[in-house]
Amino acid sequence: MKSGFLGLTPIQLTGLILGIAGLFLPLLLPIATLSTAGQIGLGIFIMAAIFWMFEPIPIYATSMLVIFLQVLMLSAQGPVYMDSELPVSNPVELREQNWQIPTEALRDDGTVLVSVEPGETQTVSVQVLDRNGQHAIVQSEELTTGHNIVTNPDHRLVNYQPNSYTDYIGTLANPIIILFLGGFMLAEASVKYNLDKNLTRYLLGPFGTRPRFIVLGLMLVTAVLSAFMSNTATAAMMVTVILPIIAQLEPEDRFKFGLALAIPIAANIGGITTPIGTPPNAIVIAALTEYGIDISFTDWIIIAAPLVLVMLVFSWWLLLTLFPPGSNRFDLKLEGKLNLSAKAIGLYVIFGVTVLLWITENQHGIPSSMVAFLPVAALVTGRILNKNDIRKLPWDVLWLMAGGISLGIGMSQTGLAEWMISGLDWGAMGYITLVLAFSIVAIAMSNFLSNTVTATLLMPMVISLQVSGVMGESFNLLITGIVVAVACSLAMVLPISTPPNAIAMSTGIIRTKDMAKMGIIVGVTGVLVILAYAVFYWPIVTS
Amino acid sequence: METSDIYILCIEDEQEVLDAVVRDLEKLEEQFPIETAISAEEARDVINKLMNEGKKIGLILCDHILPGENGVDLLIELHQNEKLHASKKVLLTGQAGLEDTVKALNKARLHHYIAKPWTKEDLNQVVIDLLTDYVIDQEEDILPFMRTLDANKLSESIRRRSVSDE
Numbered sequence: 024m025k026s027g028f029l030g031l032t033p034i035q036l037t038g039l040i041l042g043i044a045g046l047f048l049p050l051l052l053p054i055a056t057l058s059t060a061g062q063i064g065l066g067i068f069i070m071a072a073i074f075w076m077f078e079p080i081p082i083y084a085t086s087m088l089v090i091f092l093q094v095l096m097l098s099a100q101g102p103v104y105m106d107s108e109l110p111v112s113n114p115v116e117l118r119e120q121n122w123q124i125p126t127e128a129l130r131d132d133g134t135v136l137v138s139v140e141p142g143e144t145q146t147v148s149v150q151v152l153d154r155n156g157q158h159a160i161v162q163s164e165e166l167t168t169g170h171n172i173v174t175n176p177d178h179r180l181v182n183y184q185p186n187s188y189t190d191y192i193g194t195l196a197n198p199i200i201i202l203f204l205g206g207f208m209l210a211e212a213s214v215k216y217n218l219d220k221n222l223t224r225y226l227l228g229p230f231g232t233r234p235r236f237i238v239l240g241l242m243l244v245t246a247v248l249s250a251f252m253s254n255t256a257t258a259a260m261m262v263t264v265i266l267p268i269i270a271q272l273e274p275e276d277r278f279k280f281g282l283a284l285a286i287p288i289a290a291n292i293g294g295i296t297t298p299i300g301t302p303p304n305a306i307v308i309a310a311l312t313e314y315g316i317d318i319s320f321t322d323w324i325i326i327a328a329p330l331v332l333v334m335l336v337f338s339w340w341l342l343l344t345l346f347p348p349g350s351n352r353f354d355l356k357l358e359g360k361l362n363l364s365a366k367a368i369g370l371y372v373i374f375g376v377t378v379l380l381w382i383t384e385n386q387h388g389i390p391s392s393m394v395a396f397l398p399v400a401a402l403v404t405g406r407i408l409n410k411n412d413i414r415k416l417p418w419d420v421l422w423l424m425a426g427g428i429s430l431g432i433g434m435s436q437t438g439l440a441e442w443m444i445s446g447l448d449w450g451a452m453g454y455i456t457l458v459l460a461f462s463i464v465a466i467a468m469s470n471f472l473s474n475t476v477t478a479t480l481l482m483p484m485v486i487s488l489q490v491s492g493v494m495g496e497s498f499n500l501l502i503t504g505i506v507v508a509v510a511c512s513l514a515m516v517l518p519i520s521t522p523p524n525a526i527a528m529s530t531g532i533i534r535t536k537d538m539a540k541m542g543i544i545v546g547v548t549g550v551l552v553i554l555a556y557a558v559f560y561w562p563i564v565t566s
Numbered sequence: 567m568e569t570s571d572i573y574i575l576c577i578e579d580e581q582e583v584l585d586a587v588v589r590d591l592e593k594l595e596e597q598f599p600i601e602t603a604i605s606a607e608e609a610r611d612v613i614n615k616l617m618n619e620g621k622k623i624g625l626i627l628c629d630h631i632l633p634g635e636n637g638v639d640l641l642i643e644l645h646q647n648e649k650l651h652a653s654k655k656v657l658l659t660g661q662a663g664l665e666d667t668v669k670a671l672n673k674a675r676l677h678h679y680i681a682k683p684w685t686k687e688d689l690n691q692v693v694i695d696l697l698t699d700y701v702i703d704q705e706e707d708i709l710p711f712m713r714t715l716d717a718n719k720l721s722e723s724i725r726r727r728s729v730s731d732e
Contacts (some may be wrong), residue, residue, distance in 0.1 A: 082732060111700050207700065208732070210599055210728075213730050214725055214726060214728070219725075253729065253730040253731050254731045255724075255729045255730055256724075256725050256728070256729055256730070259721045259722075259724035259725040259729065260721070260722075260725045260727045261724070262717070262718075262721040263718050263722055264717050264722070266717055267718075294731065300728075301731045302731055302732070415727075415728045416728055417728050417729065417730035419730075420730040420731070420732065423732060473732040474731065474732065475731070475732055476732075508699065521731065522729065522732065523731075525709055526709065526712075526721070529709040529712040529713065530712050530713065530717050530721075531712065531713035531717075543631070
């Protein structure tokens with residue numbers, strides 16, 4: 024129920040006020056070690072983080088707002104940086120090593136800034152011999168006549184080269200977003216022509232009628248579908264599969280808890296399997312690509328699928344141990360007929376070809392985002408999806424991801440990300456500690472926040488650990504990124520942790536404490552499994 | 567269970583019958599508050615009051631024989647009201663003739679006809695069915711209704727809404 028001021032709850036209202044205050048805070052209380060752009064970026068970051076946490080506005084709206092503010096305040100064409108140029112002047116050599124420079128260029132610590140190239144300066148120390156109003160005479164061995172001395176060391180362009188605004192708005196067409204668009208359109212068409220249901224029916228057949236194998240089948244099918252469709256849509260569909268089974272059970276049979284929990288758990292875990300499985304994967308891939316590490320669709324599956332399998336089998340075992348089946352057989356009554364209309368067959372072909380091209384990316388080398396345009400173009404060309412279907416796509420999620428990617432770009436461009444990690448002594452942290460730290464923090468955060476938002480907030484830190492080199496040899500950017508992506512999807516303690524959890528809980532079959540118990544065990548095990556893979560498996564497959 | 571702002575309105579002039587209806591729908595009342603009226607006039611007042619409070623009426627359950635007016639005409643009149651267009655309309659009666667019923671179907675988009683005497687199961691089934699359609703049609707967040715209404719139909723509708731992870 025909405026109530027109160029502006030229809031916001033007290034918590035949302037607090038978030039709104041804190042967020043707006045956060046936007047201006049760094050500008051009111053400037054931080055000396057951060058460039059002007061860094062302060063602006065910090066304001067945007069604080070606002071976004073608070074808005075994403077308290078949700079006074081929808082999370083996709085926060086993403087759009089982030090892009091808008093970046094375009095306005097950080098881009099080369101925005102009012103802040105439009106037409107601005109870094110004021111420089113060349114030193115005048117009076118005698119050997121004695122220079123006349125503008126007094127304003129002198130900084131308190133006895134250095135001047137020399138512009139090396141746009142966005143980069145170098146510190147040159149000078150010794151002041153004399154100053155007379157506008158000019159100062161200094162002695163320096165390092166200065167040359169060719170040096171461009173920054174005459175205003177506090178200028179907003181010091182150590183910042185603004186991006187074109189197109190870099191920020193262009194995130195909506197980032198290759199990874201296009202990859203998701205392709206995935207969304209395939210999923211939309213699959214739902215429209217009931218391909219997801221029919222696949223479920225065929226795939227569940229071999230698992231027979233024994234309860235424990237039915238649960239295994241349900242979990243595997245859910246995971247496979249959610250690797251290509253959204254976890255949420257898969258969970259909603261699978262709920263319609265388990266409700267009739269639960270109706271066959273005795274009311275006091277605790278097995279129903281296990282059945283109903285199997286769906287969200289498998290859907291959450293299944294999303295890890297492919298790049299398009301769930302949005303946090305996209306945030307991580309986009310951030311790594313920005314830094315020059317390309318992960319192919321195939322690579323991702325090789326990296327993630329073995330972990331998914333272990334987590335699924337573990338959860339299956341755990342569910343059966345906690346909620347053992349009370350009877351020996353169930354009838355899975357899955358009705359339906361394969362749609363054999365021309366359009367449906369067109370979809371099956373497009374679906375098959377696309378998925379095949381995706382998983383064999385390493386063999387043919389065509390980037391998955393390019394392949395993603397095959398379903399985009401073919402599904403509308405074949406009128407398999409029409410105008411209304413296109414309008415129904417989850418555009419909010421594409422914007423959410425685009426905003427996240429854009430925030431990441433801004434944070435590394437402004438030097439903010441690097442500044443944020445500078446407070447901790449990372450050098451003292453070993454590889455194992457780092458993996459543990461990131462996985463625990465990511466799981467803890469995304470239990471309360473959107474998984475995408477968690478990845479968005481953590482990835483800039485990961486990237487700057489690499490850029491700053493504070494951790495030296497023991498740091499592995501690719502693996503740390505994967506740790507974040509995987510951990511974000513393993514948070515499933517609460518109904519609010521993920522949409523599949525919310526759907527399962529809303530059926531009224533499970534109790535919050537069962538979900539919390541399972542979620543905690545899966546989360547803790549997840550951290551250990553992540554650590555094991557990060558130590559023994561990922562270094563082998565990523566080197 | 568959180569109470570929603572979707573109301574069920576029962577219009578019936580015989581107090582005993584009205585009580586029976588309310589008693590039979592007891593389980594749904596936790597989520598869908600029931601308002602009652604014993605005449606067409608009172609029904610209009612109740613509707614005005616609810617509309618002014620910004621509430622919605624998900625279902626109108628109406629007897630045919632009302633003092634001075636008949637249920638079919640009342641439903642037709644209410645259907646003209648734009649805010650009640652989406653409300654599901656049920657005629658609960660033993661006396662409406664074919665002609666009246668056809669009129670209600672055509673002019674008030676009557677959704678269901680329940681003949682007296684009814685069984686509790688049937689009545690609940692009908693109301694759950696219609697309210698499920700109503701929330702799928704009208705509500706943005708339908709998860710809170712999974713427990714009381716038709717979970718299967720609601721899940722199916724979530725699947726078709728092209729939802730995604732966040």
